[in-house]
Amino acid sequence: MSRMTCPVGVYLLGAVFIIPGAVFARDHIQIGGSSTVLPYAKIVAETFGEIYPEYKIPVIESGGTGSGIREFCRGVGDNTIDIANASRPMKQSELQLCFDSGVKNVEEIRIGYDGIVFATSIGSPDWNLTPQDIYRALAIKVIIDGKVQPNWVRKWNEVNPSLPAWDIAAYIPGEKHGTREVFEEKLMLNGCKASGAFDALKVSGMGDKAASAACIAIRKDGKAIDIDGDYSETLARLAANRTGIGIFGFAFYENNTDLLKIAAVNNVVPTEETIVNGKYMISRPLFFYVKKAHFGIIPGLEEYIDFFLSDQMIGPDGPLVEYGLVATSEAEREAQRAAFKEGKTMTLP
Amino acid sequence: MSLLSESHMKPLTRNIGLKRRYRAEKRFRAYGLIAICTGIFFLGALLWSIFSHGYSAFWQTSITLPVRLDAAVIDPQNRRDKNPQVLITANYPILIRNALSEKLSIAPDDHVGLRQVNRMFSSGVRVQLRKMVFDNPQLIGTTQTVTVLAAADIDSAVKGQINLAVPETKRKVSDRQVEWIHELAADGSLYKAFNTGLFTFAASSRPETSGLGAALIGSIYMILIVLALSLPIGVAAAIYLEEYARKNRFTDLIEININNLAAVPSIVFGLLGLAIFINFFGLPRSASLVGGLVLALMTLPTIIITTRSALRAVPSSIRSAALGLGASKIQMLFQHVLPLAAPGILTGTIISLARALGETAPLLLIGMVAFVANYPRTPMDPATALPVQIYMWASEAERAFVERTSGAIIVLLMFLAVMNIAAVLLRRRFEQP
Numbered sequence: 001m002s003r004m005t006c007p008v009g010v011y012l013l014g015a016v017f018i019i020p021g022a023v024f025a026r027d028h029i030q031i032g033g034s035s036t037v038l039p040y041a042k043i044v045a046e047t048f049g050e051i052y053p054e055y056k057i058p059v060i061e062s063g064g065t066g067s068g069i070r071e072f073c074r075g076v077g078d079n080t081i082d083i084a085n086a087s088r089p090m091k092q093s094e095l096q097l098c099f100d101s102g103v104k105n106v107e108e109i110r111i112g113y114d115g116i117v118f119a120t121s122i123g124s125p126d127w128n129l130t131p132q133d134i135y136r137a138l139a140i141k142v143i144i145d146g147k148v149q150p151n152w153v154r155k156w157n158e159v160n161p162s163l164p165a166w167d168i169a170a171y172i173p174g175e176k177h178g179t180r181e182v183f184e185e186k187l188m189l190n191g192c193k194a195s196g197a198f199d200a201l202k203v204s205g206m207g208d209k210a211a212s213a214a215c216i217a218i219r220k221d222g223k224a225i226d227i228d229g230d231y232s233e234t235l236a237r238l239a240a241n242r243t244g245i246g247i248f249g250f251a252f253y254e255n256n257t258d259l260l261k262i263a264a265v266n267n268v269v270p271t272e273e274t275i276v277n278g279k280y281m282i283s284r285p286l287f288f289y290v291k292k293a294h295f296g297i298i299p300g301l302e303e304y305i306d307f308f309l310s311d312q313m314i315g316p317d318g319p320l321v322e323y324g325l326v327a328t329s330e331a332e333r334e335a336q337r338a339a340f341k342e343g344k345t346m347t348l349p
Numbered sequence: 350m351s352l353l354s355e356s357h358m359k360p361l362t363r364n365i366g367l368k369r370r371y372r373a374e375k376r377f378r379a380y381g382l383i384a385i386c387t388g389i390f391f392l393g394a395l396l397w398s399i400f401s402h403g404y405s406a407f408w409q410t411s412i413t414l415p416v417r418l419d420a421a422v423i424d425p426q427n428r429r430d431k432n433p434q435v436l437i438t439a440n441y442p443i444l445i446r447n448a449l450s451e452k453l454s455i456a457p458d459d460h461v462g463l464r465q466v467n468r469m470f471s472s473g474v475r476v477q478l479r480k481m482v483f484d485n486p487q488l489i490g491t492t493q494t495v496t497v498l499a500a501a502d503i504d505s506a507v508k509g510q511i512n513l514a515v516p517e518t519k520r521k522v523s524d525r526q527v528e529w530i531h532e533l534a535a536d537g538s539l540y541k542a543f544n545t546g547l548f549t550f551a552a553s554s555r556p557e558t559s560g561l562g563a564a565l566i567g568s569i570y571m572i573l574i575v576l577a578l579s580l581p582i583g584v585a586a587a588i589y590l591e592e593y594a595r596k597n598r599f600t601d602l603i604e605i606n607i608n609n610l611a612a613v614p615s616i617v618f619g620l621l622g623l624a625i626f627i628n629f630f631g632l633p634r635s636a637s638l639v640g641g642l643v644l645a646l647m648t649l650p651t652i653i654i655t656t657r658s659a660l661r662a663v664p665s666s667i668r669s670a671a672l673g674l675g676a677s678k679i680q681m682l683f684q685h686v687l688p689l690a691a692p693g694i695l696t697g698t699i700i701s702l703a704r705a706l707g708e709t710a711p712l713l714l715i716g717m718v719a720f721v722a723n724y725p726r727t728p729m730d731p732a733t734a735l736p737v738q739i740y741m742w743a744s745e746a747e748r749a750f751v752e753r754t755s756g757a758i759i760v761l762l763m764f765l766a767v768m769n770i771a772a773v774l775l776r777r778r779f780e781q782p
Binding site: 026028030032035038039041042043045046049050051053056057060062063071074078079081122229230231232251252254257258259324 | 438476511512520521552554627628632635716718720722723731741745748751
C-alpha cells in the first residue's frame with residue numbers, strides 16, 4: 001500500500017505545480033515598493049480602472065522602497081513587478097543589480113514631493129524649531145560649553161528658551177523608514193554642524209565619516225522614541241502623551257488637521273507652497289520606476305503612466321494634491337511628461 | 350504516675366500539618382483564580398477597545414435623493430446609439446451635485462458652495478450611476494430616486510469622529526457642511542444604514558467604498574487550498590510515521606525536523622514560497638494559490654503532530670483485538686483506529702486552519718500584502734486576505750479607516766469563533782459512540 005500511495009501523491013503534487021506555470025499570462029499591472037507612495041498610487045490606480053474599464057485595476061504591493069526595488073530588479077517577465085514606487089532615488093548599487101539581472105531599460109519618473117513635518121497635539125502652543133534645537137535635544141552626544149558630552153537635557157526650554165517647558169518626548173520614525181534617512185541628513189547632521197559639534201568631533205580626532213555617524217546617533221535614554229509602525233502609531237502616541245512631538249508625512253498631517261498642530265522649522269511653516277519652493281527645508285521627492293521591457297506585454301502599462309502624469313492626477317487641482325502630495329511646478333511636470341514620451345532610460349556611469 | 354498524667358494531658362493526635370495544607374490549597378486556588386481573572390481582564394479590555402472602535406464601521410451614512418438623469422449632461426450630442434463609449438466617459442458626479450445643490454438651494458454661481466457640495470458624497474457615484482445608466486439607457490432623461498454613499502469625512506462627522514471644536518480651517522468638514530448634514534438629516538434624506546459595502550466592496554482608496562470583499566474571497570480560497578493539501582498529506586504522513594515506520598535514527602531525525610518546523614517563524618515559509626513557487630515554478634505573484642500553498646506548508650507540521658498524538662491515544666488493545674480477529678492492517682487502521690482518532694485530528698486541523706487564517710507575515714513576501722481592487726475570480730488572480738486588509742487599513746491616514754480597521758478585526762474574530770465552535774461541535778459529535 002505504502003509503495004503505491006507515494007507515487008500517486010508525487011503525481012498529484014506535480015500536477016498542481018506544473019500546469020499553471022505555462023498557461024497564465026498576467027493581464028494586470030503589478031506594482032511594488034514604498035508605502036509612502038502607496039496612497040497616491042492607489043488613487044491613480046482606482047481612477048484609472050474607472051476611466052478605462054477595459055483594463056484591470058493595478059495591484060499595488062506595500063513593502064517599502066528597498067524591498068520593492070529588489071523585487072523590481074529580479075528580472076524581466078510575467079512574474080516580476082512592472083513598477084517600483086520609491087520615496088528616494090534608486091541607488092547606484094540597486095541599478096547595478098537591475099542591470100546584472102537583465103533589467104536594462106528602467107525609466108525614472110518623479111511624481112511630486114512629500115514634506116516631513118513636526119506636529120504636536122492640537123491646542124498646544126506654537127513651536128518653532130531649528131535643526132540645532134533638534135540636534136541638541138535628541139543627539140546622544142552634544143556640545144555644551146565647548147565640550148562634547150553625553151546629552152543630559154531634560155526639557156525643551158533647556159535647549160532653546162523660546163520652546164515650551166515640556167519634557168522631551170520625540171516620536172521619530174524607526175530606522176527602517178525612508179523618512180528616518182531624511183531626518184538624519186537634513187536635521188541631525190545640519191544641526192550638528194550648526195552647533196559646532198561636528199567640528200569639535202573632528203578636532204577630537206574623528207574622520208568626516210565617523211563624525212557624521214556620531215552626529216546622527218540618537219539618544220537612547222527613552223526621550224527619543226523610535227516608531228517602527230507607521231504615522232497612525234505616532235498619532236496614537238501623541239494622543240497618549242499630550243506633551244510629545246511627532247514626525248509625520250505632510251499628507252498624513254493634511255488628513256488629521258483636527259488632531260495635530262504643525263510646527264515651524266527655521267520660522268517656516270510647512271505648506272504646499274513653502275515645500276515646493278524649497279523654503280521649508282525637510283522634503284523629499286517621490287518617484288516610481290518602470291520596466292520598459294514590459295511595455296506592450298502588460299496591457300495598459302503605458303496608459304497607466306500617461307494617466308498618472310496627466311494634470312488631472314498630479315496637477316495642483318488633482319486628487320493626489322487633495323490627499324497631501326506636494327505637486328511639482330508646471331514646468332517640471334511638463335518636462336517629466338516630455339521625458340516619458342521620449343523614453344529616456346537610466347544608465348550606469 | 351507522671352507517665353499517666355502526661356498521656357492524659359496530650360490527646361492522641363498526630364500533627365500532620367492539616368491547617369498548613371488547607372492553607373496551601375486555598376492559596377493555590379487563589380493563584381489560579383487570579384490568573385484566570387487577569388486573563389479575562391485583558392481579554393475584556395481587548396474586546397472592549399476593538400468593539401467600541403469598530404461597531405460604528407457596520408453603519409454607513411447614505412443620502413437618498415431624486416436625481417434627474419439629464420441627457421444634456423450624460424450625452425449632450427445624442428450619440429449614444431452610435432457610440433456607447435459616451436456613456437462610459439460621461440460626467441456622472443455632476444448629476445448628484447446638481448440634485449443635492451438643488452435640494453439645499455445653493456445658487457449655481459456659488460462656486461465655493463458647489464465645491465463643498467461635491468465633497469458631501471462619495472466619488473464612487475461615478476461607477477454607481479454609470480452602471481445604472483449603462484444597464485438601462487432608457488433611464489436617461491427621467492428622474493430616479495438614488496441612494497448614494499456620503500463622503501468619508503461627512504460619515505466621520507455624522508458619527509462624531511471629527512473634532513468640530515477646532516477652528517473651521519483645521520478640519521476637513523466645514524461649518525456649512527455641518528449645517529447641511531443637519532438639514533438633510535432633519536428631512537430624512539441623510540441617514541445611517543447597515544454597511545453592506547464593508548462585506549461586498551473590494552479595497553479602495555476611498556474609505557466609504559472600501560470593503561473586505563476581495564480579502565474574504567482570498568481568505569476562503571486559501572483556507573480551501575490549505576485544507577485540500579495539508580489534511581490528506583498531513584494525515585497520511587502521520588499514519589505512516591506512527592503505524593508503519595520503524596523506529597530508527599532516520600525516523601527520529603524526521604520527527605525532530607517536524608517538531609522544529611512547527612516552531613519556525615511563519616515569515617520563513619514566505620521566503621520559501623517566494624523562492625520555490627514564484628521564482629522556480631513561475632506562479633504569479635499575489636495569487637491566493639501561492640498563499641494557500643505557503644500556508645499549507647506552514648500548517649503541515651502542526652497537523653502531523655496533532656494527528657500523531659491522536660493516533661497514539663488510541664489504546665493498543667483495539668489494534669490487537671482487530672488484528673486478532675483477522676482484520677488486515679489497513680482494515681484495522683481505517684475501521685478502528687482512525688474513527689477513534691478523528692476528533693483529535695479534526696480539532697488539530699481546524700485550529701491550525703484558524704492560525705493560517707490569521708497569518709500576514711508569510712504573505713508579505715509573495716506579494717499578497719497589496720492593494721487589490723478587482724475581485725479574484727480564480728485562485729490564480731491577485732487577492733489579499735482578511736488580516737492583510739486589517740494591516741493595510743491600520744496604516745491609512747484617513748479618519749474613516751480607523752473604525753474600519755476595528756470593524757475588520759471584528760469580522761476576522763467572528764470567523765475564528767465560528768471555526769473554533771465548529772471544532773468543538775464536531776469533536777462532540779464524533780466522540781458520541
